[in-house]
Amino acid sequence: MTNATTPGTSPGRRVGLREKHKMRTRTAIREAAMRLFEQQGYASTTVEQIAKEADVSHTTFFRYFASKEQVVIHDDLADEREAAIAALPRGLNHFDLLRAVLRELYRLALEDPWTANPERMKLIHAEPALRTAYQIESDRAISEAVEFFADYLGVEPDNPRLRVFIAAAGGVMFHIANSAYEPGDDVYRLVLEAVDLLEQGLPL
Incomplete structure:
Protein backbone atom coordinates (compact mmCIF):
# COMPACT_ATOMS: atom_id res chain seq x y z
CA MET A 1 0.00 0.00 0.00
CA THR A 2 1.34 3.43 -0.91
CA ASN A 3 0.86 6.53 1.18
CA ALA A 4 -1.32 9.23 -0.33
CA THR A 5 0.42 12.52 -0.85
CA THR A 6 -0.74 15.87 -2.12
CA PRO A 7 1.27 18.93 -3.28
CA GLY A 8 2.17 20.97 -0.24
CA THR A 9 2.32 17.96 2.09
CA SER A 10 5.26 15.98 3.35
CA PRO A 11 6.22 12.97 1.17
CA GLY A 12 4.79 9.75 2.58
CA ARG A 13 2.30 11.47 4.90
CA ARG A 14 -1.21 10.11 4.58
CA VAL A 15 -3.81 12.73 3.77
CA GLY A 16 -7.28 12.17 5.21
CA LEU A 17 -10.52 13.01 3.45
CA ARG A 18 -11.09 16.10 5.58
CA GLU A 19 -7.66 17.46 4.78
CA LYS A 20 -8.12 16.71 1.09
CA HIS A 21 -11.38 18.67 1.18
CA LYS A 22 -9.62 21.61 2.80
CA MET A 23 -6.90 21.51 0.15
CA ARG A 24 -9.47 21.42 -2.65
CA THR A 25 -11.31 24.37 -1.13
CA ARG A 26 -8.12 26.43 -0.74
CA THR A 27 -7.18 25.61 -4.33
CA ALA A 28 -10.64 26.56 -5.56
CA ILE A 29 -10.46 29.91 -3.80
CA ARG A 30 -6.99 30.63 -5.17
CA GLU A 31 -7.95 29.67 -8.72
CA ALA A 32 -11.12 31.75 -8.55
CA ALA A 33 -9.18 34.72 -7.23
CA MET A 34 -6.55 34.49 -9.95
CA ARG A 35 -9.24 34.32 -12.66
CA LEU A 36 -10.92 37.43 -11.32
CA PHE A 37 -7.64 39.28 -10.87
CA GLU A 38 -6.82 38.61 -14.52
CA GLN A 39 -10.30 39.57 -15.74
CA GLN A 40 -10.95 42.73 -13.74
CA GLY A 41 -7.76 43.60 -11.89
CA TYR A 42 -6.61 42.95 -8.36
CA ALA A 43 -7.85 46.21 -6.81
CA SER A 44 -11.32 45.87 -8.33
CA THR A 45 -11.84 42.33 -7.08
CA THR A 46 -13.60 41.87 -3.74
CA VAL A 47 -13.64 39.02 -1.26
CA GLU A 48 -17.35 38.58 -1.96
CA GLN A 49 -16.66 38.13 -5.68
CA ILE A 50 -13.91 35.60 -5.01
CA ALA A 51 -16.15 33.60 -2.69
CA LYS A 52 -18.96 33.58 -5.25
CA GLU A 53 -16.59 32.56 -8.06
CA ALA A 54 -15.20 29.75 -5.91
CA ASP A 55 -18.74 28.66 -4.93
CA VAL A 56 -18.08 29.08 -1.22
CA SER A 57 -19.66 31.30 1.41
CA HIS A 58 -18.15 34.56 2.64
CA THR A 59 -17.61 32.86 6.02
CA THR A 60 -15.82 29.93 4.39
CA PHE A 61 -13.46 32.29 2.60
CA PHE A 62 -12.34 33.80 5.91
CA ARG A 63 -11.99 30.34 7.41
CA TYR A 64 -9.19 29.73 4.92
CA PHE A 65 -7.70 33.18 4.34
CA ALA A 66 -7.52 36.23 6.59
CA SER A 67 -7.69 38.67 3.68
CA LYS A 68 -7.58 39.03 -0.08
CA GLU A 69 -3.84 39.67 0.17
CA GLN A 70 -3.28 36.40 2.00
CA VAL A 71 -4.90 34.44 -0.84
CA VAL A 72 -1.86 35.39 -2.91
CA ILE A 73 0.87 35.76 -0.29
CA HIS A 74 0.23 32.72 1.89
CA ASP A 75 1.43 29.24 0.99
CA ASP A 76 0.87 25.86 2.63
CA LEU A 77 4.49 24.94 3.27
Whole structure:
Protein backbone atom coordinates (compact mmCIF):
# COMPACT_ATOMS: atom_id res chain seq x y z
CA MET A 1 0.00 0.00 0.00
CA THR A 2 1.34 3.43 -0.91
CA ASN A 3 0.86 6.53 1.18
CA ALA A 4 -1.32 9.23 -0.33
CA THR A 5 0.42 12.52 -0.85
CA THR A 6 -0.74 15.87 -2.12
CA PRO A 7 1.27 18.93 -3.28
CA GLY A 8 2.17 20.97 -0.24
CA THR A 9 2.32 17.96 2.09
CA SER A 10 5.26 15.98 3.35
CA PRO A 11 6.22 12.97 1.17
CA GLY A 12 4.79 9.75 2.58
CA ARG A 13 2.30 11.47 4.90
CA ARG A 14 -1.21 10.11 4.58
CA VAL A 15 -3.81 12.73 3.77
CA GLY A 16 -7.28 12.17 5.21
CA LEU A 17 -10.52 13.01 3.45
CA ARG A 18 -11.09 16.10 5.58
CA GLU A 19 -7.66 17.46 4.78
CA LYS A 20 -8.12 16.71 1.09
CA HIS A 21 -11.38 18.67 1.18
CA LYS A 22 -9.62 21.61 2.80
CA MET A 23 -6.90 21.51 0.15
CA ARG A 24 -9.47 21.42 -2.65
CA THR A 25 -11.31 24.37 -1.13
CA ARG A 26 -8.12 26.43 -0.74
CA THR A 27 -7.18 25.61 -4.33
CA ALA A 28 -10.64 26.56 -5.56
CA ILE A 29 -10.46 29.91 -3.80
CA ARG A 30 -6.99 30.63 -5.17
CA GLU A 31 -7.95 29.67 -8.72
CA ALA A 32 -11.12 31.75 -8.55
CA ALA A 33 -9.18 34.72 -7.23
CA MET A 34 -6.55 34.49 -9.95
CA ARG A 35 -9.24 34.32 -12.66
CA LEU A 36 -10.92 37.43 -11.32
CA PHE A 37 -7.64 39.28 -10.87
CA GLU A 38 -6.82 38.61 -14.52
CA GLN A 39 -10.30 39.57 -15.74
CA GLN A 40 -10.95 42.73 -13.74
CA GLY A 41 -7.76 43.60 -11.89
CA TYR A 42 -6.61 42.95 -8.36
CA ALA A 43 -7.85 46.21 -6.81
CA SER A 44 -11.32 45.87 -8.33
CA THR A 45 -11.84 42.33 -7.08
CA THR A 46 -13.60 41.87 -3.74
CA VAL A 47 -13.64 39.02 -1.26
CA GLU A 48 -17.35 38.58 -1.96
CA GLN A 49 -16.66 38.13 -5.68
CA ILE A 50 -13.91 35.60 -5.01
CA ALA A 51 -16.15 33.60 -2.69
CA LYS A 52 -18.96 33.58 -5.25
CA GLU A 53 -16.59 32.56 -8.06
CA ALA A 54 -15.20 29.75 -5.91
CA ASP A 55 -18.74 28.66 -4.93
CA VAL A 56 -18.08 29.08 -1.22
CA SER A 57 -19.66 31.30 1.41
CA HIS A 58 -18.15 34.56 2.64
CA THR A 59 -17.61 32.86 6.02
CA THR A 60 -15.82 29.93 4.39
CA PHE A 61 -13.46 32.29 2.60
CA PHE A 62 -12.34 33.80 5.91
CA ARG A 63 -11.99 30.34 7.41
CA TYR A 64 -9.19 29.73 4.92
CA PHE A 65 -7.70 33.18 4.34
CA ALA A 66 -7.52 36.23 6.59
CA SER A 67 -7.69 38.67 3.68
CA LYS A 68 -7.58 39.03 -0.08
CA GLU A 69 -3.84 39.67 0.17
CA GLN A 70 -3.28 36.40 2.00
CA VAL A 71 -4.90 34.44 -0.84
CA VAL A 72 -1.86 35.39 -2.91
CA ILE A 73 0.87 35.76 -0.29
CA HIS A 74 0.23 32.72 1.89
CA ASP A 75 1.43 29.24 0.99
CA ASP A 76 0.87 25.86 2.63
CA LEU A 77 4.49 24.94 3.27
CA ALA A 78 5.00 25.93 6.92
CA ASP A 79 5.06 22.34 8.20
CA GLU A 80 7.29 21.19 5.34
CA ARG A 81 9.77 24.03 5.92
CA GLU A 82 9.90 23.30 9.64
CA ALA A 83 10.51 19.59 9.04
CA ALA A 84 13.18 20.19 6.39
CA ILE A 85 15.09 22.67 8.53
CA ALA A 86 14.83 20.45 11.62
CA ALA A 87 16.43 17.63 9.62
CA LEU A 88 19.54 19.63 8.69
CA PRO A 89 22.80 18.08 9.94
CA ARG A 90 24.48 19.59 12.97
CA GLY A 91 27.94 21.14 12.97
CA LEU A 92 27.68 23.42 9.90
CA ASN A 93 29.27 26.84 10.02
CA HIS A 94 27.02 29.85 9.47
CA PHE A 95 27.60 30.07 5.70
CA ASP A 96 27.17 26.35 5.08
CA LEU A 97 24.06 26.43 7.24
CA LEU A 98 22.71 29.30 5.13
CA ARG A 99 23.35 27.31 1.94
CA ALA A 100 21.62 24.26 3.40
CA VAL A 101 18.58 26.30 4.44
CA LEU A 102 18.36 27.94 1.02
CA ARG A 103 18.63 24.56 -0.71
CA GLU A 104 15.69 23.19 1.25
CA LEU A 105 13.56 26.31 0.86
CA TYR A 106 14.05 26.42 -2.90
CA ARG A 107 13.43 22.70 -3.23
CA LEU A 108 10.12 23.00 -1.42
CA ALA A 109 9.11 26.08 -3.40
CA LEU A 110 9.87 24.49 -6.75
CA GLU A 111 7.94 21.33 -5.85
CA ASP A 112 4.81 23.23 -4.84
CA PRO A 113 2.62 24.37 -7.78
CA TRP A 114 1.20 27.41 -5.99
CA THR A 115 4.47 28.73 -4.57
CA ALA A 116 6.22 28.26 -7.92
CA ASN A 117 3.36 29.78 -9.94
CA PRO A 118 4.95 32.58 -12.04
CA GLU A 119 1.62 34.42 -12.32
CA ARG A 120 1.49 34.65 -8.53
CA MET A 121 4.91 36.30 -8.39
CA LYS A 122 4.07 38.67 -11.24
CA LEU A 123 0.99 39.77 -9.35
CA ILE A 124 2.96 40.34 -6.15
CA HIS A 125 5.44 42.50 -8.04
CA ALA A 126 2.71 44.45 -9.81
CA GLU A 127 0.42 45.32 -6.89
CA PRO A 128 1.60 47.77 -4.18
CA ALA A 129 -0.63 46.18 -1.52
CA LEU A 130 0.80 42.76 -2.26
CA ARG A 131 4.37 44.05 -2.31
CA THR A 132 3.79 45.53 1.15
CA ALA A 133 2.27 42.30 2.47
CA TYR A 134 5.11 40.31 0.93
CA GLN A 135 7.67 42.60 2.58
CA ILE A 136 6.00 42.09 5.95
CA GLU A 137 6.21 38.32 5.46
CA SER A 138 9.86 38.69 4.45
CA ASP A 139 10.64 40.70 7.59
CA ARG A 140 8.95 38.04 9.70
CA ALA A 141 11.01 35.33 7.99
CA ILE A 142 14.22 37.23 8.77
CA SER A 143 13.24 37.51 12.44
CA GLU A 144 12.59 33.77 12.56
CA ALA A 145 15.94 33.15 10.85
CA VAL A 146 17.74 35.06 13.61
CA GLU A 147 16.18 32.79 16.24
CA PHE A 148 16.95 29.61 14.28
CA PHE A 149 20.58 30.53 13.52
CA ALA A 150 21.15 31.65 17.11
CA ASP A 151 19.87 28.34 18.46
CA TYR A 152 21.78 26.25 15.89
CA LEU A 153 25.08 28.12 16.29
CA GLY A 154 24.85 28.51 20.06
CA VAL A 155 24.93 32.31 20.16
CA GLU A 156 22.56 34.87 21.62
CA PRO A 157 19.79 36.16 19.30
CA ASP A 158 20.86 39.75 19.97
CA ASN A 159 24.47 39.03 18.94
CA PRO A 160 25.26 41.97 16.65
CA ARG A 161 27.41 39.86 14.32
CA LEU A 162 24.60 37.36 13.89
CA ARG A 163 22.09 40.11 13.16
CA VAL A 164 24.36 41.75 10.58
CA PHE A 165 24.95 38.35 8.95
CA ILE A 166 21.21 37.58 8.72
CA ALA A 167 20.36 41.10 7.54
CA ALA A 168 23.02 41.01 4.82
CA ALA A 169 22.09 37.51 3.66
CA GLY A 170 18.36 38.22 3.78
CA GLY A 171 18.71 41.51 1.93
CA VAL A 172 20.73 39.94 -0.86
CA MET A 173 18.44 36.92 -1.11
CA PHE A 174 15.21 38.90 -1.30
CA HIS A 175 16.69 41.42 -3.73
CA ILE A 176 17.70 38.70 -6.17
CA ALA A 177 14.55 36.63 -5.71
CA ASN A 178 12.31 39.67 -6.17
CA SER A 179 14.06 40.63 -9.40
CA ALA A 180 12.61 37.53 -11.08
CA TYR A 181 9.06 36.37 -11.59
CA GLU A 182 9.59 32.70 -10.84
CA PRO A 183 11.87 30.78 -8.46
CA GLY A 184 13.80 28.89 -11.10
CA ASP A 185 17.30 27.41 -11.15
CA ASP A 186 18.88 30.70 -12.30
CA VAL A 187 17.57 32.53 -9.25
CA TYR A 188 18.88 29.80 -6.97
CA ARG A 189 22.29 29.93 -8.67
CA LEU A 190 22.46 33.72 -8.33
CA VAL A 191 21.56 33.54 -4.65
CA LEU A 192 24.27 30.94 -3.99
CA GLU A 193 26.81 33.06 -5.90
CA ALA A 194 25.84 36.00 -3.71
CA VAL A 195 26.37 33.90 -0.58
CA ASP A 196 29.84 32.98 -1.89
CA LEU A 197 30.64 36.68 -2.33
CA LEU A 198 29.46 37.46 1.17
CA GLU A 199 31.65 34.68 2.56
CA GLN A 200 34.64 36.05 0.63
CA GLY A 201 34.15 39.51 2.16
CA LEU A 202 32.45 41.08 -0.90
CA PRO A 203 35.48 41.26 -3.20
CA LEU A 204 35.15 43.41 -6.34
